[in-house]
Amino acid sequence: MPEGHVTHRLAIGLTERFAGAPVRSTSPQGRFAAEAAEVDGHPLEAAEAYGKNLFVHVGGRSVHVHLGLAGRFTFADDDARPVLGQVRWRLENDRHYADLRGPQACRLVDGAAIAAITDALGPDPLREDAEPRAGWERVRASATPIGLLLMDQRVAAGVGNIFRAEVLFRHRIDPMMQGRLLRLSEWDAIWVDLVGLMHDAVGKGRIDTVRPDHDPVAMGRAPRVDRHGGEVYVYRRTDQPCLVCGTRVRTRDLGGRNLFWCPTCQRPSRRKVPASRPARTRMVRT
DNA sequence: AGCTCATGGCGAG
DNA sequence: TCGCCCTGAGCTG
Secondary structure, three states: OOOHHHHHHHHHHHHHHHEOOEOEEEOOOOOOHHHHHHHOOOEEEEEEEEOOEEEEEEOOEEEEEEOOOOOEEEEEOOOOOOOOOOOOEEEEOOOOEEEEEOOOEEEEEOHHHHHHHHHOOOOOOOOOOOOHHHHHHHHHOOOOEHHHHOOOOOOOOOOOHHHHHHHHHHOOOOOOOEHHHOOHHHHHHHHHHHHHHHHHHHHHOOOOOOOHHHOOOOOOOOOOOOOOOOOOOOOOOOOOEOOOOOOEOEEEEEOOEEEEEOOOOOOOOOOOOOOOOOHHHHHHOO
8 A cells, every 4th residue: 555655664664674684585476486586595685765666675686666556565573474365575584574465566677777767756755865846846837736746756756645635635725726826835835744744654654644633533523444544634535524624525536546625625726827927938948 | 256446657549 | 548457355246
């Protein structure tokens, strides 16, 4: 279940359990068998994450993992190690094992391939080296809805459907507002918020976005229970009352994904594109 | 048993 | 814009 916090959490978990010693590398399912064998028995140096991409460095080689929509990487620290279902890649040492299922990508890559992947990504709120202005430069000139731009990995690597919906709600921004109508101050605030929310999610292994003063339990309502496991304002709360104003939460399709928002808290903007400095002119200038 | 959906992203048209 | 890939969970029948 993969937004960027999951990938970063996995990088930490893999490094903690396996780094600095030889690992057993297999593909019980068989689809990664030849490559898994190439690094089998070699020491695992470290695992690191860029957005939703995970790189596991083993024996001087690297495995690129992208979980996609259905992928999962799970750890177990006990002795019972049956292979259940379709396990593409299993990492194992004396004390732990990790099973990868259903990844969109799992392949051995060289340094050039890693560079090609990371070069195509925008700033990752979970990385110290992130430069948020690179994301802003894509947003400021675009007529694309901000709700779509936030899903673009060149704008903010690691942000997915939950963080997209929640951060827009927290900043009261209509997901359909054009990127070029967003103010720099709003982008800066969104970025700072993503850094905080995503770091929190890495630490907890779940996405919580609801401020204490809006907590449903504290306000005498029933606690929310959702498969994704976090406390959220709008994500997958279709037709339920907004935790802030009580309006029915709406949903629609945007770019093939489900979008959730509160039409009252996130009222459509009346801003106009400044005629004196249209976005297109700015892009041409240097 | 079979269908639908999911925190993604790719390629064909 | 659409279909498709990956896998498992949660329905429906």
